[in-house]
Amino acid sequence: MDFMNISKDFVVCNPLGIHARPASAFVQAAGGFESEIAVTNLDSGHVADGKSVMSMLMLSAPKGTRLRVEISGRDAEDAMKALSALIEGGFDE
Amino acid sequence: MSASASAAPLPDGADAAAAPPHTVEKKEVLFHGFPASPGICRGRVLVFGAAHTDFNEIDPIPIEASEADAEVERFQSALEKTKAEIKALQKKMQRTIEKRDAKIFDAHLLIVEDKLLFKEVVSRIRGQLCNAQSSFLLTIQRYLTAISGTNDTYLNERAGDIRDIANRILRNLTGDREGGPSLDNLPENTVVIAHDLTPSDTAMLDRKNILGFAIETGSRTCHTSILARSLRIPAVVGMRNIAGKFANGDEVIVDGFLGMVIRNPSRDTLAFYREKISRKDELYNILMKESSRAAETTDGYRVKLCANIEGADDMEEVSRCGAEGIGLFRTEYLFMNTPVAPDEETQYQIYSKLLRAMRGRAVTIRTVDLGGDKLDFASASAAREPNPFLGLRAIRLCHEKPRLIRTQLRALLRAGVYGDLRIMFPMVSSLSEIEELLAIRDEIAEELKNENVPFDPKVKIGAMIEIPSACLIADALAAKVDFFSIGSNDLVQYTLAVDRLNERVAYLYRPSHPAVMELIRLTVEAAKKHRIPVCVCGEIAADPRFTPILLGLGVLELSMSPNALAEVRGVIRKTSMLASEHLAKIALTSADPEDVMVLAKEHIQTVAPDIASILG
Numbered sequence: 001m002d003f004m005n006i007s008k009d010f011v012v013c014n015p016l017g018i019h020a021r022p023a024s025a026f027v028q029a030a031g032g033f034e035s036e037i038a039v040t041n042l043d044s045g046h047v048a049d050g051k052s053v054m055s056m057l058m059l060s061a062p063k064g065t066r067l068r069v070e071i072s073g074r075d076a077e078d079a080m081k082a083l084s085a086l087i088e089g090g091f092d093e
Numbered sequence: 094m095s096a097s098a099s100a101a102p103l104p105d106g107a108d109a110a111a112a113p114p115h116t117v118e119k120k121e122v123l124f125h126g127f128p129a130s131p132g133i134c135r136g137r138v139l140v141f142g143a144a145h146t147d148f149n150e151i152d153p154i155p156i157e158a159s160e161a162d163a164e165v166e167r168f169q170s171a172l173e174k175t176k177a178e179i180k181a182l183q184k185k186m187q188r189t190i191e192k193r194d195a196k197i198f199d200a201h202l203l204i205v206e207d208k209l210l211f212k213e214v215v216s217r218i219r220g221q222l223c224n225a226q227s228s229f230l231l232t233i234q235r236y237l238t239a240i241s242g243t244n245d246t247y248l249n250e251r252a253g254d255i256r257d258i259a260n261r262i263l264r265n266l267t268g269d270r271e272g273g274p275s276l277d278n279l280p281e282n283t284v285v286i287a288h289d290l291t292p293s294d295t296a297m298l299d300r301k302n303i304l305g306f307a308i309e310t311g312s313r314t315c316h317t318s319i320l321a322r323s324l325r326i327p328a329v330v331g332m333r334n335i336a337g338k339f340a341n342g343d344e345v346i347v348d349g350f351l352g353m354v355i356r357n358p359s360r361d362t363l364a365f366y367r368e369k370i371s372r373k374d375e376l377y378n379i380l381m382k383e384s385s386r387a388a389e390t391t392d393g394y395r396v397k398l399c400a401n402i403e404g405a406d407d408m409e410e411v412s413r414c415g416a417e418g419i420g421l422f423r424t425e426y427l428f429m430n431t432p433v434a435p436d437e438e439t440q441y442q443i444y445s446k447l448l449r450a451m452r453g454r455a456v457t458i459r460t461v462d463l464g465g466d467k468l469d470f471a472s473a474s475a476a477r478e479p480n481p482f483l484g485l486r487a488i489r490l491c492h493e494k495p496r497l498i499r500t501q502l503r504a505l506l507r508a509g510v511y512g513d514l515r516i517m518f519p520m521v522s523s524l525s526e527i528e529e530l531l532a533i534r535d536e537i538a539e540e541l542k543n544e545n546v547p548f549d550p551k552v553k554i555g556a557m558i559e560i561p562s563a564c565l566i567a568d569a570l571a572a573k574v575d576f577f578s579i580g581s582n583d584l585v586q587y588t589l590a591v592d593r594l595n596e597r598v599a600y601l602y603r604p605s606h607p608a609v610m611e612l613i614r615l616t617v618e619a620a621k622k623h624r625i626p627v628c629v630c631g632e633i634a635a636d637p638r639f640t641p642i643l644l645g646l647g648v649l650e651l652s653m654s655p656n657a658l659a660e661v662r663g664v665i666r667k668t669s670m671l672a673s674e675h676l677a678k679i680a681l682t683s684a685d686p687e688d689v690m691v692l693a694k695e696h697i698q699t700v701a702p703d704i705a706s707i708l709g
Contacts, residue, residue, distance in 0.1 A: 020254035024200035053203035054210050057255065058239045 420652020
């Protein structure tokens, strides 16, 4: 697999935003990939490490926040697929 | 040597944090609060209860560079412990709650394992030379501040999760077991540090090994302070935000005179306090030698001194201190920390054991005074009490929980055959309440008679005078009962409308207020007219500074914690009724409670300077 940089924008759609449970679901999913994952809150400009739950919580991303997920690494495509499903599915909430 | 002179060179908490480290021994740090119970002790810290940390106000606690490795290790092992705890909890919960809800523990685990959190804490420990607790707290504080950008339920939910897990880690860092350690089995020489202690926390207190208290909330008159004074151990209260600054096992000195707690006292500090403690012990021993002598004023007035106790375990103390009887046996402790009220037989056994042990000396037992700050047992109704001190408590429970008072009265009347029993009803505010209770007493006596159960029909019944309305109708009440007992703590709080548990208004809680003095005078006057005895059993009865004023108001019976008896007796034996009446007259006419205190202190200073010196 080739090294790739992918970027995709989302809008947080689950009612409580990225609180502890969604953040941990995201970090757990992200932890399964070797790629580096950065999440930017496009409304505030804050950037978080997608593999740290504390960092994700500090995104301050309630419902409606626009997020940009940037993934770089060999399994970037698979990672984006999994994380997209998670965010767009409202973190199963 | 004055204590403040010696304390001056000790670094203050804030200064110590800023000063560069220069010694190998652990740094002495001084914390200030309010003195709540006099005395001095040196012991080892036990941090009690869940941490109630104010994440907004954190002082960094400095360490030496050589301690950094150990602090990092301590933090690591606290994280490991926390992880294990959460996993165990998760396993337990998975069976009982929905899988989706159990997922919150995944989030907690991820926080504990979070590499950024770990890195930041470690860099604070090593880089800024702060101890593990404060490094951790400062890190958490930064996170909490960072996420407080939005302010809606969304934020609260996230902050709540972080606080929750932070408190758990903190508990492991300070060495507490989950839910906090218990107070019923303490290591030797323990100083308990807590955010707050409830009466149910202290009901099981291991009295042999407790040396002192330092608590974050509270005032001179809160439950813990009263307990500390009755145990004759030092307590400092109102120590904002200190629980997180101590770890179990830290060496401390608690100075209950000046309201200070000193962590890691230096050699000089220790030497200073050793001298102070020995002077106090000396005087106590002298006073204890007089414990068999009568409490008589220099001009020949006899005062009856009794003891307040909470359990039959205190009997040894009662006889050692030379009390003439028990002026207040609080029964609510029988009802606390128990899911169901003790039945009649259990209560009967306890009361009769007490009466037999007192061999004919008077024993005043107060019926259960649940409510107010002692709500545990009636907790179901407590939850609905918006204003517990003005709400459903004590004898007022006799309608909602009639069995509570009836069972107790049955047990009491039966036990009465074993000695001189007096039953006291707390929280009397009107005549009809006493009439109602006397009717219940009659019904129960009739019941026991019909059942052929032995009981004492002549047990004396008294009213506790602790509500201003009761003082103002004391004449009518005195016609109905056999004795009065003035409960000064509640009387002061109800007269001055000051919640004694609220540290922000505690400065207004002044037992020397002339209004309180006048209410006591009215009560004594009514009792004298009806020839019934009147006793004071509240806090002021145990405070030697108030003894002459009370005598002057006509109170010739005082009941207090056994440990306070020696000093009160000492003051009585050195003062005259003439001087006391003079003091009382001034107390009744003063406009300012402070004037009265100054006068009372001056009097003690003159007649008993040795006792004045240990009152601090």
